[in-house]
Every structure is written in C-alpha cells, then in structure tokens.
Amino acid sequence: MTNYNPSHLQHTSLHAIASSTTLIANASVLTQLPFEQQDDFDQATRGFVGTLAANAIVNAQGQVVWNLEPYDFLSTSSAPPTVNPSLWRQARLNYIHGLFKVADRIYQVRGLDLSNMTIIEGDTGLIIIDPLTSLETAHASLQIYHAHFAPRPVRAVIYTHSHTDHYGGVKGVVSEDDVETGKVQILAPEDFMAHAVSENVFAGNAMSRRAMYMYGALLPKSEQGQVDAGLGKTIPLGTITLIPPTDTIRQSGERRTIDGVEMEFLMAMNTEAPSEMLIFFPQFQALCAAEDMTHTLHNLYTLRGAEVRDPVSWWKTINETIERFGSRTEVVFAQHHWPTWGQAQILAFLKKQRDLYKYLHDQTLRLVNHGYTMLEVAEKIQLPVELAQCWYNRGYYGSVNHNVKGIYQKYLGFYSSNPADLHPLPPTEAARKYVEYMGGPEQIMQKARQSFDVGEYRWVAQVMHHVVFADPTLQPARELLAAAFEQLAYQCENPTWRNEYLMGALELRQGHAIISGTKTDSPDVIKAMTIDMFLDYLGIRLNGPKANGKSIALNLSFSDTNQRYAVQLENSALTYTPDKQFVQPDATLTLTRAIMDAINLGATTFENEITFNAIQIQGDKNKVLELLSLMDTFEPTFNIVAP
Numbered sequence: 001m002t003n004y005n006p007s008h009l010q011h012t013s014l015h016a017i018a019s020s021t022t023l024i025a026n027a028s029v030l031t032q033l034p035f036e037q038q039d040d041f042d043q044a045t046r047g048f049v050g051t052l053a054a055n056a057i058v059n060a061q062g063q064v065v066w067n068l069e070p071y072d073f074l075s076t077s078s079a080p081p082t083v084n085p086s087l088w089r090q091a092r093l094n095y096i097h098g099l100f101k102v103a104d105r106i107y108q109v110r111g112l113d114l115s116n117m118t119i120i121e122g123d124t125g126l127i128i129i130d131p132l133t134s135l136e137t138a139h140a141s142l143q144i145y146h147a148h149f150a151p152r153p154v155r156a157v158i159y160t161h162s163h164t165d166h167y168g169g170v171k172g173v174v175s176e177d178d179v180e181t182g183k184v185q186i187l188a189p190e191d192f193m194a195h196a197v198s199e200n201v202f203a204g205n206a207m208s209r210r211a212m213y214m215y216g217a218l219l220p221k222s223e224q225g226q227v228d229a230g231l232g233k234t235i236p237l238g239t240i241t242l243i244p245p246t247d248t249i250r251q252s253g254e255r256r257t258i259d260g261v262e263m264e265f266l267m268a269m270n271t272e273a274p275s276e277m278l279i280f281f282p283q284f285q286a287l288c289a290a291e292d293m294t295h296t297l298h299n300l301y302t303l304r305g306a307e308v309r310d311p312v313s314w315w316k317t318i319n320e321t322i323e324r325f326g327s328r329t330e331v332v333f334a335q336h337h338w339p340t341w342g343q344a345q346i347l348a349f350l351k352k353q354r355d356l357y358k359y360l361h362d363q364t365l366r367l368v369n370h371g372y373t374m375l376e377v378a379e380k381i382q383l384p385v386e387l388a389q390c391w392y393n394r395g396y397y398g399s400v401n402h403n404v405k406g407i408y409q410k411y412l413g414f415y416s417s418n419p420a421d422l423h424p425l426p427p428t429e430a431a432r433k434y435v436e437y438m439g440g441p442e443q444i445m446q447k448a449r450q451s452f453d454v455g456e457y458r459w460v461a462q463v464m465h466h467v468v469f470a471d472p473t474l475q476p477a478r479e480l481l482a483a484a485f486e487q488l489a490y491q492c493e494n495p496t497w498r499n500e501y502l503m504g505a506l507e508l509r510q511g512h513a514i515i516s517g518t519k520t521d522s523p524d525v526i527k528a529m530t531i532d533m534f535l536d537y538l539g540i541r542l543n544g545p546k547a548n549g550k551s552i553a554l555n556l557s558f559s560d561t562n563q564r565y566a567v568q569l570e571n572s573a574l575t576y577t578p579d580k581q582f583v584q585p586d587a588t589l590t591l592t593r594a595i596m597d598a599i600n601l602g603a604t605t606f607e608n609e610i611t612f613n614a615i616q617i618q619g620d621k622n623k624v625l626e627l628l629s630l631m632d633t634f635e636p637t638f639n640i641v642a643p
C-alpha cells in the first residue's frame with residue numbers, strides 16, 4: 001500500500017464532457033442490468049446504528065486520513081453522463097457508511113476505510129476481525145461502537161488474510177503491550193507474516209507507481225474523476241501498523257473458543273490472498289467470508305501488477321464453504337461490502353460466485369486449447385446471463401477481460417507462440433516506424449480524429465500511443481490520446497479501469513505529479529522483514545552493468561540476534577549464505593538488527609552508520625563502500641503513458 005500526499009489532489013484539470021457515443025453506451029447499460037432490484041441497498045443500510053460525527057478522520061498531526069465529504073456528489077441516484085450507471089450504483093453502495101448490526105453480537109463498521117472492520121461481542125469483551133488499513137481509521141471505527149454501546153476491552157484480533165487493508169490498523173484497536181502480556185490474542189492463517197511482509201517488497205516501487213493508476217489517488221473525486229475503488233471508496237492515508245499473530249490457524253476444521261465465542265475455520269490459501277481463511281460462527285449461524293466472496297468479481301490479476309491468483313483454489317474454497325457451512329448459515333458477511341441474509345439468498349450468492357471463477361477458468365482454457373491467443377480469448381469470453389445478471393458478479397474490481405488475460409498468463413505466460421510476437425521492437429522504436437510508415441503524425445492524427453468522432457476510442461488510444469511514443473513533445477497528440485482515454489474512462493463499469501484511463505489522461509496533459517512523502521513501508525512491516533528478504537532486495541538494487549568485473553566478499557554479523565551471513569558479489573550477482581562466514585573476507589561488518597531497520601526505513605544510511613561506528617568494520621572499509629556505491633535508488637515516479 002502506498003501513502004500519497006493529499007495536497008496533490010488539487011492539481012487537476014479533468015473537465016471533459018461525455019461524447020454522444022459515451023452517452024449512448026452508458027444509457028444502454030440501464031437497459032441491460034436489473035436496476036429495479038433494491039436488495040443491495042436494503043442490505044447495505046440494514047441494522048444502521050450510527051456513524052462518525054464529522055465526515056473526516058484525522059491523524060495525530062491533524063492531517064486528513066479519511067474524508068467522505070468529497071463524495072457528496074454521489075447523493076443523486078441517477079448517474080451523470082460521465083459515469084457508467086452500473087459503477088455509479090456500486091459507488092453509491094460503497095458510500096453508505098457507519099456502524100451496522102449484522103446479527104446478535106455481530107457488528108460491522110463499513111465505509112470508513114477501503115475495508116470493513118467486524119466487531120464480535122464476546123461474553124466480556126470484543127473480538128475484532130480485520131482492523132482496517134490504518135491506525136486512525138481503526139481507532140475511529142471502534143470509537144463509534146463505544147459511543148453506542150457500553151465500552152468493552154478488546155480480547156482478540158483476527159487477521160483473515162495477509163493484505164494491508166486487513167491488518168494495518170491493529171494498533172488503533174489494541175496495544176503491543178496487551179498482546180505481549182497475553183491480554184489480547186491475535187489469530188492469523190498460516191504463513192501470514194511472511195506474505196504480509198513480502199508481497200510489496202521485490203517489485204514494490206513499480207507496484208506503488210502502478211497502484212497510483214489503479215486507485216487514482218491523485219484524481220479529483222468528482223463525476224469526471226475518481227468515484228470509487230470497487231471494494232470501497234479509496235485507500236486511507238493513515239499510519240500502517242502490524243503486530244505479529246500469537247496463534248496460527250493451519251487446517252480447515254480447526255476450532256477456537258475465545259471469550260465464549262465459538263469459531264470454526266476454513267483455510268482459503270492461494271485464493272484472494274496467499275494466506276487467507278474463512279470463519280464460521282456456529283452459535284450465530286454466521287459466516288465471515290474474508291475477501292473470497294464479496295459483491296464484485298474479484299481480481300485474479302491485479303492491474304497494479306501482482307502474481308496471478310489461482311481460480312481453481314478459489315472456486316474450490318467456495319465449494320467447500322457451501323458443503324461445510326451452507327446449510328447452517330443465516331448471514332454471510334465479508335471484509336468488504338455489505339452482508340447477505342437468508343439461506344436461499346446466501347446459497348445462490350455462494351454458488352454463483354463459485355461458478356463465476358470456475359466459468360472464467362474453464363472457458364479461458366477451452367479457448368486456449370482451440371488455439372486462441374490472450375487478446376482473442378479475452379475478447380470472446382462473456383458471462384452467461386445467469387451469472388452476468390447478478391450484481392455481485394459484475395466487475396468492479398476484477399473484470400472478465402483482465403482476469404481472462406491473467407488466467408492465460410498463469411498457464412502460458414507472455415508468448416502467443418506466433419513468432420511475430422517473439423522479438424518485436426520495443427515501444428519507442430516500433431512507434432517511430434509505425435508513424436513513418438503511416439505517413440507521419442499529422443496524417444495519423446487526422447484519421448484518428450475521424451475515428452474519435454465515430455467513437456472508436458480503443459483504436460484511437462492504440463494508434464495515438466504510437467504517435468506519443470514516437471514524439472512525446474507533440475502536445476496535440478498527447479491531447480487526442482488523453483481525450484480517448486477520458487471517454488473510455490467514462491464508459492467503464494470497472495472503477496480501477498476508469499482510474500487507469502483518467503490517470504493516463506491526467507499525466508498526458510500535465511506530466512506526472514511530483515510525489516513527496518511516498519511511503520511504501522511502515523516501521524512495523526520493516527521490522528518484520530527477514531534478513532534474507534533484506535539481502536534479496538539489496539540484490540535487486542545492485543546495478544549489474546556497474547558491478548561488472550568486481551568481486552567483493554563480506555561477512556555480516558548481527559550482534560543482537562546472533563545471525564551471521566556470508567555475502568558475495570561475483571559475476572555481477574549478489575548472493576548470500578546464512579549461518580556462514582568467509583575465512584578471508586574483504587571485510588566483516590558487525591551491526592544490530594535495529595540499525596538495519598533504521599536504514600531500511602530511510603532514517604539513516606549505511607554510510608552514516610559506518611562513519612559514526614554504529615556499524616563496525618574489520619578489514620577493508622573501501623570494499624564495503626564500493627558495494628554500496630553499486631546500489632540503485634528507485635524513483636517513485638517513472639514514465640508510463642509517454643516514453
């Protein structure tokens with residue numbers, strides 16, 4: 001997860017109107033989907049207890065972490081021409097916020113973070129499921145409960161899975177002391193910590209940059225800008241924390257009773273997250289679906305960039321849920337969106353979500369085996385009407401199109417098997433050739449404007465991309481490409497697609513924003529990184545060509561944790577061996593884990609700590625400095641829509 005400086009939300013100039021093609025496309029959505037059904041609005045408002053007194057949540061420094069006020073434009077029920085009506089509907093549902101009663105002894109805070117916090121009343125205290133993304137939003141959410149009910153201590157926290165929006169606010173609901181002294185237990189699925197820490201490290205800088213596109217954090221919140229993030233409104237800008245679990249759930253069928261509340265777990269590993277679990281509450285006939293069954297087609301592939309998730313594990317998990325708990329469940333709630341009540345509705349919901357992932361998986365591979373390539377399969381596959389007409393199967397986070405491409409990639413990778421795709425010219429070189437062959441930029445733009453006028457925005461985007469890459473200084477080309485992106489955005493049902501297009505348009509017009517204070521890691525997450533992971537990341541930062549011909553052997557010794565590593569640069573690759581020391585190293589570094597954490601957090605540098613002897617060096621200090629000089633630093637902004 002990434003924190004952005006909210007002051008950047010000001011520079012924007014999105015003001016285009018919907019074209020007649022976009023108007024027609026969006027109007028036709030109204031006739032294609034069952035807008036008369038109001039169940040979701042009933043369920044999203046059912047059991048309302050209360051909400052924040054003010055719309056905004058601020059941090060200790062008074063900076064706004066969460067603010068719903070900019071979304072006031074969503075109070076009108078009919079969609080404006082610049083927003084797909086299906087997306088407008090979802091954006092309005094995600095705008096419903098506050099504390100809600102789900103069942104006796106079960107409450108949820110929704111709409112005050114990207115995710116939900118579930119509060120279970122034990123015999124003497126509370127059990128919190130998923131304490132949101134940030135300390136501030138979690139704290140404010142628990143306060144709403146305490147404002148309406150007799151305050152009770154938190155007895156346990158459960159992390160359903162390893163994504164930041166499900167653990168980051170833990171220190172807003174419990175203190176590390178209370179966990180250490182055993183007053184509070186923390187439960188998590190197997191491998192939770194490893195995945196919580198690792199998922200954003202290796203490709204972290206690229207993912208953060210790409211996440212800016214996917215979530216549209218720099219876009220204005222408006223009818224022409226960001227309206228939603230599919231799972232919730234947006235990402236909060238607060239403090240991310242983490243306290244390691246004290247109890248690990250490893251197998252389906254495991255049970256725990258905490259403060260009089262019985263729980264039965266179902267493992268959901270390698271579904272929406274690599275480490276995830278569902279929880280059934282037999283006393284309350286209630287099922288927590290974690291993030292596996294929500295009111296959207298979820299991501300098998302994530303546009304910010306991630307490993308493709310396994311649709312087979314996913315449908316099997318939902319199937320097992322039906323088998324184990326289906327006949328005993330009166331309410332199912334998840335850690336995003338609103339609950340579903342009633343046996344018949346729940347069974348339909350679970351089956352249709354299961355069949356959604358099964359259908360996408362099987363039909364993709366069916367077409368793959370007929371010889372269709374990625375773009376062709378993604379264009380061909382449409383959901384059957386029984387699945388497509390269910391609101392919870394619509395693509396507000398995942399989409400049929402990009403999930404199908406993800407499945408293709410999972411099985412077959414990047415190559416289409418057509419040798420024309422084997423070694424194409426990279427974007428800039430190809431763009432120059434295309435533009436030259438097509439008669440130059442003026443001629444292309446003239447034709448592209450005609451295509452724009454008849455609403456062929458996908459094609460305009462495709463061809464104008466070449467013109468911009470051939471000559472990024474050509475402002476009219478950038479503007480035409482931006483205009484095509486904008487109309488595509490206005491037609492998107494999927495808010496992450498909408499955000500991608502609008503961010504592209506914004507950066508084509510203004511260049512990219514200068515990001516200050518971008519922060520991909522929090523102190524708690526850094527502390528939880530293993531030394532192996534740190535050395536892996538150091539290897540990723542090594543500039544291979546610069547390291548040509550160099551050979552450096554170092555011993556690392558951590559005086560506080562008693563860990564030792566032999567680290568070697570050879571052949572422009574940085575490798576390491578734990579529990580080993582070279583007999584004749586170039587140098588031996590003795591340091592503490594705390595110093596390494598401070599370096600990782602950017603609070604200090606290796607060079608600094610060497611100068612002040614906090615890192616002691618025996619041997620050739622220059623070899624250490626030489627290795628450090630070979631490390632790249634990654635910039636939080638790099639070009640995307642222009643070369």
Ligand SMILES: [Zn+2]
Nearest residue numbers: 115163165291
């Ligand atoms: Zn989530």
